[in-house]
Amino acid sequence: MSIPSDEFKWLGWWSSNTTPISLKSSTHVSLSDMTNIFKNETMSFYAISPVFLQLIDAVWQVTTMFRHAFEFNEHFLITILDHLYSCRFGTFLFNSDRERNQENMKQRTVSLWSYINSSLDLYKNPLYFPQLHVLEPIASMRHIKLWKGLYCRWNPSMRAQVSDYALLKFARLRFQYATGLTCAPDLTLILVLNY
Numbered sequence: 001m002s003i004p005s006d007e008f009k010w011l012g013w014w015s016s017n018t019t020p021i022s023l024k025s026s027t028h029v030s031l032s033d034m035t036n037i038f039k040n041e042t043m044s045f046y047a048i049s050p051v052f053l054q055l056i057d058a059v060w061q062v063t064t065m066f067r068h069a070f071e072f073n074e075h076f077l078i079t080i081l082d083h084l085y086s087c088r089f090g091t092f093l094f095n096s097d098r099e100r101n102q103e104n105m106k107q108r109t110v111s112l113w114s115y116i117n118s119s120l121d122l123y124k125n126p127l128y129f130p131q132l133h134v135l136e137p138i139a140s141m142r143h144i145k146l147w148k149g150l151y152c153r154w155n156p157s158m159r160a161q162v163s164d165y166a167l168l169k170f171a172r173l174r175f176q177y178a179t180g181l182t183c184a185p186d187l188t189l190i191l192v193l194n195y
Contacts, residue, residue, distance in 0.1 A: 048085075056081055060147050062137045068127045069135055074149050076116070076123035081150065083112050126168040 056077050063070050063077075084092050090109025094100045116123055152158040 052084065053081060057147060057150075060150075061144060062135065064145060065137050065143065066131075066135050068125075068129045069131045070125055071128045072123050073125040078150055079116065079123070080112070089115060 060074065060077050063072075063074070083089055087093065088110075089112040090100065090105035091112040093105055093109070094103065100106070146152070148158060
């Protein structure tokens with residue numbers, strides 16, 4: 001898995017053409033810079049479009065319908081959304097790729113994709129199995145779920161959600177403990193078949 005790959009070209013295009021943050025001539029983006037942006041008449045907090053968030057939420061909805069069809073996991077999508085306005089990476093700064101090139105963002109900042117590529121195991125779906133058919137998601141409102149991993153993660157009254165990656169890791173550790181073997185067999189296929 002390498003980000004961005006062909007599957008993520010839409011994400012690269014989307015972030016290149018819809019990013020609403022413009023910061024001119026700064027080598028470091030501070031909290032006061034962000035505050036000034038949101039105080040600006042042309043760029044208020046209420047002027048930020050949630051369309052990118054809605055797109056990522058829609059991707060998450062499809063991943064819940066086809067849990068083994070995507071190479072990335074929920075943590076990957078949450079990481080993208082967490083850094084959309086964090087200004088930690090140059091990936092989402094400025095309004096277009098042209099503006100990022102004019103301000104030399106590739107030389108002055110780190111890319112979010114470089115950060116993700118440095119620890120790919122955190123973002124891989126352990127249940128991933130390549131699909132040979134076209135995915136046909138169900139667009140009924142009855143199948144739409146609240147993304148608790150994103151929207152409810154800071155609410156202490158909500159039960160913590162366990163990721164598929166954590167379940168797979170636990171299953172491997174349990175197998176190793178029960179058998180005394182240091183290397184567990186590939187449980188991914190077993191989990192996919194029993195899912």
